[in-house]
Amino acid sequence: MNEPCILVVDDEPDIRTLVQEILEDEGYTVDVAATVMEAREQRRRRRFDLILLDIWMPDGDGISLLKEWSEAEGQPSPVVMMSGHGSVETAVEATRLGAYDFLEKPLSMAKLTLTVERALEADRLTRENIGLRRRFGTVIQPEGSSPVMQALREQVLRIAQHDTWVLISGEAGVGKQTFARFLHSHSARSAGPFVDVPVGTMNAAEAAVELFGEEEGNRVRYGLLEQAEGGVLYLDEVAQMDPHTQGRLLTALENRRMTRIGGRDAIAVNVRVVAATREDLRALVHAGGFREDLYYRLSVVPLHIPPLREHPQDIPELLRHQVEALHQEEGLPRRHFSEAACALLARYPWPGNIRELRNLVQRLLILGNTEEVDAAEAQTALSGRSPRTGDPLQRERSVDMALPLREAREQFERDYLLRQMAQVDGHMTRLAERVGLERTHLYRKLRALGIEPRKAKESTTPD
Template structure:
């Protein structure tokens, strides 16, 4: 297996050949460019893991090119600058623009390989750190010691070993994303990216550019499908995807090639699909709202995640799990649950499933001031805000007679309104709090007609 893709940009053929030979011997795939124009073309063709960039070239300079990449949103990988007559000012400017390091010519083979290794390792550790934070935030292990959960985990472990598409079925709040991440983390693609497509937050007009990427003149935006290359693409609530995007995505995945919006070149991809839905896609197919060929391709391996009421014996384990998790994440005090409290929660129907249970535990940890959660507290918490009748201070309860989509939109609008109030308009804190990427949060707020009171990093 390749150690990654590296782009070598230098106007001297001998240096390009030497550096390429060294890197190929180290197990890397290498592409080369001798001009700024060729470098731009190569980066349009694929996402590289690292770029070695000369400063002086016939049609421009590496510093300006690095600046252009940063402005175009293409500064996603380490860049190592090279120069035979660089200055301190050049090195400082390159570092300011995001370059990882600066190598002087003539190049030392030992220093070159060491710097490349260190740059890639630093990038890997950075990604792992982000990934670990996300895993902790989203509890990527399906908790529960019941026979049902044990059998489900065994099924998921078997599924993870194959590269087939997976369709995860289940009610809202059962943890479909948790299982999607679990499949990815236990598959041969675990070292690759896990990219989420928030289908329900995208309009039909946005979906193509977001998923397939966009080319506008010299500017390139890599789409979610391209970002998932070598890993897993998770289509969250795939039932909301418009028919045109379904067809285009199916074609891209079956041919393993994509063309960005506004582009002309076909690019190779290698992606596994895991999708989720709480709706019956067969009904959507009958209604003409979902392509039958896409449905049959998705449902090769269906996985049903049961609602919490079907494995209520896992509730004590889940309570302990979320107490520990919220203590680690938010510094909330640890509290135990009395026997009576556990028994009451075990017979509650949990219409919001595991997500509702987590929210209830969070509320009890915030509001309580004793080491143990009592039955009285649980009754008060369940009576104050059961998910079946969601309401906030001064507002009416949700109208449960609404169609599912309208009810979901009403809930999401109220949910994000409340969360915005907790973070004082900070989009970074809001993204962390709700467990979504910032770009997805912006899109969701726009779709719901909400505006943050103020936006800051």
């Protein structure tokens, strides 16, 4: 994995050289700039993991440059300001614009190295998917003690030792991203970023900008490929990627170089690709719906995650895990499931897999008023999911089964998000955590489905 790369911007040659030498001795890669113009050009050429930015320079000032970067796109990497003439007001303004810290000159080399270390660590933690981290704890590990799950974890640990691409397949809700993060956390790239690409929420134009970034004048937007440098690029539901993006992504990954939209310089790409799909990619290739060359590149190492119904002996353990997770995350009361309730739930086919199981546990913790969930309560909770049939072992089918696959999926996603929105009274932060999407991706998905959050909130009520 690449070492963090730092840009030092200072008009004093002695300070630039001293800081560069000290940071290189610490194992960092360091580039330097003496002016605002040079800093812009260096930053255009690549995304830095950290920028040390002086305030006073011959052709401008660092505060104005920080403001320019923040207003253009939101600063994608931490900035530490440096100055020998700074004031409290200057430090406050820098912090307001997003600077991580403010160092006074003459620089204390011990404080400099400590600040750099803390800034990089804080940025790494910020880039973590906080929702998943809360849900699964610090160590992300697929739960289950059945032979199936034990074999899967062992297989993933073997795969993690090699830097090959991986294609994870399985039904919706089986935990494909959990396995991808488990693989990442045990690989040589574990200290690098894990960047989630929600392919299914992007149209062709959005996908190009999101993946490859763009340049317009002094404005630079770093794409997800650059943000994943040294780590893992996770392509969620890769089957839904449009053909043009498939071709451009394959070219970039095979050549290990890409160019931003509107840019002119080729940029190095160093990522491990882990893709996930609920669809049969091989069948899509034969039907002309997915590029054959990309399919074979992605499926160097295939990994299939079985549905929950194929390892029902894990259900008691999964129930306990979800109870504890929901207690830690949301403060819900702990409850335990009786043996009869566990036996009943083990016979249920779980079409929504672990995601559906979690939702059921959440509802039982919210609505229950006893310490134990017995079989009768569990059956009532299951029955509540299929009022049309009255059969606790069948899920309600509200989707028109005559629709084409994409339209049926959109209809289901719209109904699903509207129901989830009603459960949280339209609170978007809670909705994003509940459905497992970051807010930016959630808003994009809602727009794609024609859902206006404000109007939806006014027209929906909790189930």
